[in-house]
Amino acid sequence: MNTDSSSKSPSYTITCRMNHEAAALERLCQVVRIRGFRIEKMAVETADGVLDIALTVQGTRSLTMLQSQLEKLHTVAEVILTTPVLAPAASLTA
Amino acid sequence: MNGAQHILEAFHRHNIQTVFGYPGGCIMPLYDALVDDVRVEHVLCRHEQGCALAADGYARASGRLGVCIATSGPGATNLITGVANAHRDSIPMLVITGQVPSALIGTDAFQETDVLGMTLGIVKHSYLVESADELPGILDGAMKLAQSGRPGPVWIDIPKDVLLTETTIAPITTPAPPPTACPDLTGAIALLRAARKPLLYSGGGISLAHSEDRFREFSECSELPAVVTLKGIGNPGKYSTHNLGMLGMHGSRAANRAVDECDLLLVIGARLDDRATGKLDGFAPNARTIHIDADAAEFNKLRNSELAIRGDLNAILDELTRALRETPLAINDWRKQCQTWRTTGGFQAADNEEPLAPITGPAFIRQLSRVAPDDTIIACDVGQHQMWVAQHYQFDHPRHHLTSGGLGTMGFGLPAAIGAQFADRQSTVLNVTGDGSFMMNAQELATIRRYSLPVKLIIMDNQCLGMVRQQQELFYNNRESQINLDDNPDFVAMARAFDIPALKIERTDQVRRGIETILAYNGPMLLHVAIAREGNVWPIVKPGGSNKEMIDETRRSAADKKERVA
Numbered sequence: 001m002n003t004d005s006s007s008k009s010p011s012y013t014i015t016c017r018m019n020h021e022a023a024a025l026e027r028l029c030q031v032v033r034i035r036g037f038r039i040e041k042m043a044v045e046t047a048d049g050v051l052d053i054a055l056t057v058q059g060t061r062s063l064t065m066l067q068s069q070l071e072k073l074h075t076v077a078e079v080i081l082t083t084p085v086l087a088p089a090a091s092l093t094a
Numbered sequence: 095m096n097g098a099q100h101i102l103e104a105f106h107r108h109n110i111q112t113v114f115g116y117p118g119g120c121i122m123p124l125y126d127a128l129v130d131d132v133r134v135e136h137v138l139c140r141h142e143q144g145c146a147l148a149a150d151g152y153a154r155a156s157g158r159l160g161v162c163i164a165t166s167g168p169g170a171t172n173l174i175t176g177v178a179n180a181h182r183d184s185i186p187m188l189v190i191t192g193q194v195p196s197a198l199i200g201t202d203a204f205q206e207t208d209v210l211g212m213t214l215g216i217v218k219h220s221y222l223v224e225s226a227d228e229l230p231g232i233l234d235g236a237m238k239l240a241q242s243g244r245p246g247p248v249w250i251d252i253p254k255d256v257l258l259t260e261t262t263i264a265p266i267t268t269p270a271p272p273p274t275a276c277p278d279l280t281g282a283i284a285l286l287r288a289a290r291k292p293l294l295y296s297g298g299g300i301s302l303a304h305s306e307d308r309f310r311e312f313s314e315c316s317e318l319p320a321v322v323t324l325k326g327i328g329n330p331g332k333y334s335t336h337n338l339g340m341l342g343m344h345g346s347r348a349a350n351r352a353v354d355e356c357d358l359l360l361v362i363g364a365r366l367d368d369r370a371t372g373k374l375d376g377f378a379p380n381a382r383t384i385h386i387d388a389d390a391a392e393f394n395k396l397r398n399s400e401l402a403i404r405g406d407l408n409a410i411l412d413e414l415t416r417a418l419r420e421t422p423l424a425i426n427d428w429r430k431q432c433q434t435w436r437t438t439g440g441f442q443a444a445d446n447e448e449p450l451a452p453i454t455g456p457a458f459i460r461q462l463s464r465v466a467p468d469d470t471i472i473a474c475d476v477g478q479h480q481m482w483v484a485q486h487y488q489f490d491h492p493r494h495h496l497t498s499g500g501l502g503t504m505g506f507g508l509p510a511a512i513g514a515q516f517a518d519r520q521s522t523v524l525n526v527t528g529d530g531s532f533m534m535n536a537q538e539l540a541t542i543r544r545y546s547l548p549v550k551l552i553i554m555d556n557q558c559l560g561m562v563r564q565q566q567e568l569f570y571n572n573r574e575s576q577i578n579l580d581d582n583p584d585f586v587a588m589a590r591a592f593d594i595p596a597l598k599i600e601r602t603d604q605v606r607r608g609i610e611t612i613l614a615y616n617g618p619m620l621l622h623v624a625i626a627r628e629g630n631v632w633p634i635v636k637p638g639g640s641n642k643e644m645i646d647e648t649r650r651s652a653a654d655k656k657e658r659v660a
Contacts, residue, residue, distance in 0.1 A: 022222040023210045030214050068391040074219040074239060 104233035118165025121192030123257035146176020151510025156517035167205030182500025186245035218246030226259035276409035289358035298325030299363015303407035319432035328492035347439035376640030449603035475507035475531030505534025596620035
């Protein structure tokens with residue numbers, strides 16, 4: 001799978017809330033990688049057994065697919081997508 | 095009650111009577127507790143991979159939770175292929191491993207591996223238990239999670255000290271969640287009614303939802319022409335006249351043709367896998383899609399649907415049946431067309447009448463299908479024999495056909511057959527395997543012997559890795575590479591070394607008697623079937639190619655001749 005960090009790949013921000021169990025973050029990161037995205041930035045806050053994660057990811061695949069795969073994780077309570085922070089070059093010129 | 099006793103108590107509360115495992119250092123407290131517990135039957139396999147695949151076979155044949163147990167380190171890593179196999183085919187499984195004591199985790203202790211970390215991608219969920227107090231809740235949750243929604247393996251890694259710690263927490267059994275209401279199907283029914291050439295496309299999800307009977311009813315009532323995936327084989331029963339068989343790479347011409355021409359695909363409990371669809375660009379080019387599944391993440395993953403419906407297949411099938419019974423679909427021309435294709439484009443295999451002729455794979459499987467009792471469970475391995483079984487054996491129920499679909503695990507069949515025989519002591523259980531696959535878990539012959547399981551083993555021996563050889567022949571200019579197995583051991587002698595009687599056949603006139611002999615024998619028996627090295631699985635779609643471009647033997651021969659003339 002090509003997860004090359006091309007500057008042409010769009011970036012997106014995602015916020016995710018999940019239970020703070022063992023390997024919670026690894027689980028999240030692995031899904032992002034396997035489903036074809038690369039993490040550019042990550043901020044994590046913990047409170048009362050809950051992790052709040054803000055992710056900026058880059059990739060050319062469908063973001064809704066990434067969302068549905070993240071939502072499938074048993075410990076994930078919520079995934080919110082924001083609009084792309086950088087649209088793909090192709091669509092800018094289209 | 096200590097942690098180990100809590101595990102056994104949870105088995106009891108969840109009606110788990112059979113588990114497959116292998117002891118070792120860090121899981122010893124559980125094995126110690128087993129000594130005093132008569133409620134659980136522990137099956138000792140000879141390799142942890144055998145334990146996991148047997149638990150998988152048990153779950154597939156019974157529809158119940160499969161359980162496997164191993165120690166830390168190599169015990170856990172040996173489970174991985176079996177658990178990945180269950181994950182890819184959504185098989186409900188509980189995996190329990192011992193871990194080094196909590197204080198030693200992270201110190202590179204003896205037999206320590208980061209089990210949680212290395213298995214994240216092959217489980218539905220996993221836990222590292224940090225205290226005995228949380229164990230009862232985790233056990234209850236894990237068993238429910240493994241079997242709910244889209245099922246899958248749930249792994250609990252338990253440090254040895256947690257197994258030994260006494261806890262005052264009572265065992266926990268929470269009620270099962272109530273069934274969900276049927277989603278709105280108005281749109282789906284309208285699309286079905288608007289279609290002129292609707293096609294039912296179903297997969298393993300039917301069995302995962304325990305919906306086989308409802309599916310059969312829906313199929314009979316709707317009279318929709320139907321295709322099935324590898325895991326859907328057995329639906330909607332072998333007497334269905336609407337079923338065009340398996341689609342895809344080794345599917346029937348009839349099934350692939352119907353997909354190509356249909357104008358609506360009603361996909362139920364299938365994930366549009368690449369072996370089924372072939373090249374996506376050319377797949378069902380004229381069809382709109384209704385996709386019904388328990389897992390929303392499958393929607394629009396590989397093909398966009400006009401309508402995606404997530405829900406309990408039982409409720410959905412009931413509602414669809416009700417609607418179509420009320421007003422049947424007017425698609426008789428399409429039904430007739432599919433019937434014609436079914437007659438002319440099904441799986442072909444000439445039954446060789448020449449008594450001294452070598453045995454061919456398809457003819458052998460067809461004979462097996464005629465002779466074996468109706469309730470026979472066949473656990474396949476992976477390769478040409480697996481496809482011949484899928485193509486030529488007439489299954490009447492999907493739980494009679496155990497096959498490693500998603501992962502394609504050579505070595506699956508023998509332990510899966512063991513699991514199936516524990517799940518169903520009365521039925522005939524056959525492992526149909528190849529000479530390559532058989533050697534991947536042959537140590538489990540000892541398990542068959544130990545428990546006197548009447549499992550029958552059929553090795554279709556072509557002295558090579560046939561499926562790889564076939565693809566090298568067809569797609570790599572016949573450059574054979576590392577597929578030769580002509581130095582196989584003497585399989586008959588090997589079986590006898592495990593005190594399992596065996597016989598070998600190599601001619602067509604020996605087939606029927608060979609099959610009847612092993613089926614009639616009151617105990618395990620092995621049939622070594624010598625088949626031609628050059629036999630291929632037909633038809634075939636080139637990997638990555640479109641299902642429209644199926645290659646069959648006749649066409650290949652014609653192409654060969656042209657090439658030679660040129």
